[in-house]
Amino acid sequence: MASNKKRVSIGLTDAQYALVQKFAKEKGFSKSAIFVLALEEYARKESGQKK
Incomplete structure (x- = not known):
């Protein structure tokens, strides 16, 4: 199965x-x-603070 993940x-x-x-x-x-x-944890915290 092909992956569409990007590399950084x-x-x-x-x-x-x-x-x-x-x-x-x-x-x-x-x-x-x-x-x-x-990154996912950071995004969850950031989105919670903006409400």
């Missing part, structure tokens, strides 16, 4: 990268999944 490249400090690795390992997710989850 970002720059992280060593500390930020280590944190993402830590969360991914603890939760059993990929690093990409950690960013997706964080």
